[in-house]
Amino acid sequence: MSEEKKAPRKKLAAAADINQFMRDYYLELDAAAAAGSPKIAWCTSVGPAEILRAMGFLVYFPETHSAMLGATRMATDLIPEANAIGYSPDICSYLTADIGAFLRGVTPLQKAFGIQSIPRPDVLVYNTNQCRDVQDWFVWYGQKFNAPVLGVHTYRGVDEVTDRHIVSIAKQLEALIPPLEKIAGRRFEMEDLRRAVDLSRQCSELWKQILDTAAARPSPITFFDGTTLMGPAVVGRGTPKAVEVYRKLLAELEERIRRGEGALEEERYRIYWDGMPVWGRLSAHAQLFASLRANVLASTYCNSWIFSALDPNDPIPSMARAYTELFIVRSDEAKEDYIRRMLSFFQVDGIIYHDAKTCPNNSNCRYGMPQRLEKETGIPSLILNGDLNDLRLISDEQTKTNVEAFIEQLEERRR
Numbered sequence: 001m002s003e004e005k006k007a008p009r010k011k012l013a014a015a016a017d018i019n020q021f022m023r024d025y026y027l028e029l030d031a032a033a034a035a036g037s038p039k040i041a042w043c044t045s046v047g048p049a050e051i052l053r054a055m056g057f058l059v060y061f062p063e064t065h066s067a068m069l070g071a072t073r074m075a076t077d078l079i080p081e082a083n084a085i086g087y088s089p090d091i092c093s094y095l096t097a098d099i100g101a102f103l104r105g106v107t108p109l110q111k112a113f114g115i116q117s118i119p120r121p122d123v124l125v126y127n128t129n130q131c132r133d134v135q136d137w138f139v140w141y142g143q144k145f146n147a148p149v150l151g152v153h154t155y156r157g158v159d160e161v162t163d164r165h166i167v168s169i170a171k172q173l174e175a176l177i178p179p180l181e182k183i184a185g186r187r188f189e190m191e192d193l194r195r196a197v198d199l200s201r202q203c204s205e206l207w208k209q210i211l212d213t214a215a216a217r218p219s220p221i222t223f224f225d226g227t228t229l230m231g232p233a234v235v236g237r238g239t240p241k242a243v244e245v246y247r248k249l250l251a252e253l254e255e256r257i258r259r260g261e262g263a264l265e266e267e268r269y270r271i272y273w274d275g276m277p278v279w280g281r282l283s284a285h286a287q288l289f290a291s292l293r294a295n296v297l298a299s300t301y302c303n304s305w306i307f308s309a310l311d312p313n314d315p316i317p318s319m320a321r322a323y324t325e326l327f328i329v330r331s332d333e334a335k336e337d338y339i340r341r342m343l344s345f346f347q348v349d350g351i352i353y354h355d356a357k358t359c360p361n362n363s364n365c366r367y368g369m370p371q372r373l374e375k376e377t378g379i380p381s382l383i384l385n386g387d388l389n390d391l392r393l394i395s396d397e398q399t400k401t402n403v404e405a406f407i408e409q410l411e412e413r414r415r
Contacts, residue, residue, distance in 0.1 A: 010261070010262075010263055010264075010265075012221075012225065012229075012249065012252055012253075013252060014229075014245070014248045014249035014252045015225075015228070015229065017245050017248055017249070018228075018229055018231060018232060018245055018249065021231065021232055021236065021241060021242070021245050022231045022232075022235070023112075023113055024241075025231075025235055025236065026109055026112075026113050026115055027113060027115070028058060029058055029060055029119045030109075030113075030115045030119060032058050032119065033119035033120050038056055038057065038058050039056070039057050039058070039122040039123075039183065039184060039185075040057060040058050040059075040060055040119050040120065040121055040122055041057035041058070041059050041060070041121065041122065041123050041124070041125055041180075042059075042060050042061070042062060042121040042123070042124040042125065042138065042141070043059050043060070043061055043124075043125050043126075044061070044062075044063065044125070044126045044127050044130060044134045044138070045061050045063040045064070045130070045234050045305075046127060046129055046130060046304065046305075046323055046326055047125055047126055047127040047152070047323075048125060048127065048152065048173055048176065048319060048323070049061075049196075049200075049237060049238055050193060050196040050197050050200050050237070050238050050315070050319060051173065051176060051177065051180065051188075051193060051196075051319075052125065052180070053196045053238040053239070054188065054189070054192035054193040054195070054196045054238075055180055055181070055184045055186065055188055055192070056184055056186060057122070057123075057180075057184065058119075059235070059238075060118070060119050060121070061234060061235050062094075062098055062118075062137065062138075062141075063094055063234075064231065064234055064235055065098055065101075065107070065108075065109070065118060066093075066094035066095075066097050066098045066389065067094075067279050067388075068108040068109070068112070069097045069098065069101055069108055069279075069389065070093075070094075070097065070278075070279025070280050070388060070389035071108075071279040071280065071282060072108045072111070072280075073280045073391065074097075074101065074106070074108055075093060075097035075100075075279075075280070075389035075390065075391075076280070076389070076390055076391045076392055078096075078097050078100030078101050078103075078104060078106070079093055079096045079097050079100050079389070079390055080100065081099070081100035081101075081103045081104055082095070082096035082097075082099040082100040082103065083096065085099075085103070087099065089358075089390075090357070090358060091133055091358060092131065092133040092137075092358050092359060093357075093358040093359075093387055093388055093389035093390040094133075094137075094359075094388065094389060095133050095134075095136065095137045096358075097389045097390075098137070099137070099140060102118070102141075102144070105117075120145055120147075121141065121142075121145055121147045122147060122183055123147055123148050123149075123150065123179075123180065123183045124138040124141060124142050124147055124148070124149045124150070125138075125149075125150045125151070125152075125176065125180075126138045126149070126150075126151045126152070127151070127152040127154060127323060128151065128152070128153050128154050129152075129154035129323055129324065129326050129328065129329050130328055130361065131328075131359075131361045135151055138151070148179065148183065150176050150179060150180070152169065152172045152173060152176070152323075153172065154169065154323065154324060154329055155168075155169075155324065155329060156329050157329070157330070157331050158324060158329050158330050158331060158334070159330070159331040159333055159334055160334075161321060161324050161325050165320075165324050166317055166320045166321050166324065167317075167320075168320075169320035169323065169324055170316050170317045170319075170320040173316050173319060173320060174316060190315070193315045193316070194312040194313070194315055195312070196238040196315075197238075197310050197311070197312045197315040197318065197319065198312035199237070199238050199239060199240060199242070199243060200237040200238045200307065200310055201307070201310040201311070201312065202243045203232065203233060203236065203237045203238075203239075203242045203243050203246060204233070204237065204305065204306050204307040204308065204310060205308075206243065206246035206247060206250055207230070207233040207246060207305055207306060208303075208306045208308070209250050210226075210229070210246060210249055210250050210253060211226060211298065211302055211303060211306070212345075213250075213253040213254065213256075213257060214297040214298050214346055215345055215346050215347070216257045217267070217347070218260070218261075218262025218263070218264065218267040218295070219262055219263055219267060219270070219295050219297040219346075220253045220256035220257055220261065220262060220263055221253055221263050221297065222263045222264070222286065222289075222290075222295055222296055222297055223273045223277075223296040223297060223298065223299045223302065224277075224282050224283075224285065224286035224296065225263060226299065226302040227277045227279075227282060227301070227302065228282070229249065230302055230305060232245050232246060233246075233305040234305055237305070237307075262295070263295060263297075264290050264293070264295050265290075266293045267293065267294075267295045268293035268294065269292070269293060269294040269295070269349045269350065269407060269410050270294075270295055270297055270346065270347055270348050270349050270350075271289065271294050271295065271296040271297065271348065271349065271350050271351070271352055272296075272297075272298050272299065272339075272342060272343060272346060272348045272350070272351045272352070273296050273298070273299040273300075273301070273351075273352045273354065274299065274300050274301075274339065274351060274352065274353045274354065274364055274365070275300070275301065275353055275354035275355070275356055275359075275362050275363055275364065275365075276301055276354055276356045276359050276362045276363075276388040277301065277354070277388065278354065278386050278387065278388065278394060279388055279389060280389070280391050280394075281386075281391075281394065281396070281399075284396070285399075288399075288400060288403055289403070292403070292404065292407045293407075294407055294410075296352065297346060298342060298346045298348070300327050300335075300338070300339065300342070300364075301362070303327070303342075304326060304327060304328065307322035307323070308322070309321040309322040309325055310322050328361055328362060332364075332367065332369060335364060335369070336369060336372065336373055339351075339373060340373065340376070340377060343373075343377055343379055348379060349379070349410050350379060350380050350381065350382065350406060350409075350410050351370070351373070351374075351379060351380070351381040351382070352381070352382055352384060352403075352406075353365035353369075353370055353381060353382070353383045353384070354383075354384050354386060355383050355384065355385050355386070356386060356387050356388050357385070357386070357387045357390065357393045358387055358388070358389075358390060358393075359387070359388055362388075365383045370383060380406070380409060380410065380413070382402060382403070382406040384399055384402065384403075385398075386399070
């Protein structure tokens, strides 16, 4: 294969708006933590944020902090701090990096926004629809801050989402309200929840439209763009600002499509990414694929914040459905059906599966799925071994060699 050449992604103007959105989000949390008002709730990234917003809490999502630790390449040095107090090197490196940062008293927020520490919680609310690790993570911080911890326990390996699932989760969501009323010092109002769910639904629909623009040829966006543009979908759902910033981004992408302008200078191959990103290698991986004229343009990961079931007319049951239809909690049969539809919709030439060492729940290549899907669809795949945050588990040379060989394989198929 020819020597790698520089092939930068084209910058999106709306990215500056999203960067400002994230800055404002963290600065608002920091100001509230200093003033003691409004009250702050920690929430897992696919937790019941709408209920918290409806009750006047500002909402902090520790997973975004951990992703920043990974993207700034701070995580690898901090993980041993958590290992030293009993957390295994084999568990979620989001958890171990974040706790390690707290133990050492450091945060990427300091360099990015001049913020010295993460915000102190008045309450922590988790949903185990991602994994059990979030429960342990929040309980640890609850003890450190002497703050109450509330949780929703979600089914796993779900094939078809049934009324039985929805009723069970809805009851758990409703059970959060009385203790949250005591902490918030105010009554829960259903109309406030309807407004929050409506805003979340608008944000979700816009985020889906943004990601779906990748179906165009050439695609106006890459997966690596998506990982840096997803902030409002994660931390801003339930707010009008997230809706506003995504309208601008969608308009820019649609204009790119009208002009026939792709995110890459040349898009010869279209790749689907399954699993977590390698946060500390986003730029390197984006450059590698772009140099090979390959656009990694869609993913299961970025689509995890599309909640089409949300309905402001039926807020709590629709939240229960949306957070139980989540890809990560589904059976392999449901996941494979979803990926098949994505491969067809995005006109994909190949699939990358990221086998993240410390994230088995987001690694879908350990039980024969790549082989089954390749047999059914004829679309070849490559498994990359790595991790979301722990760079000690990644070989850059092996990744480069394997990706180059995979693109050569795609080229041979075309010939």
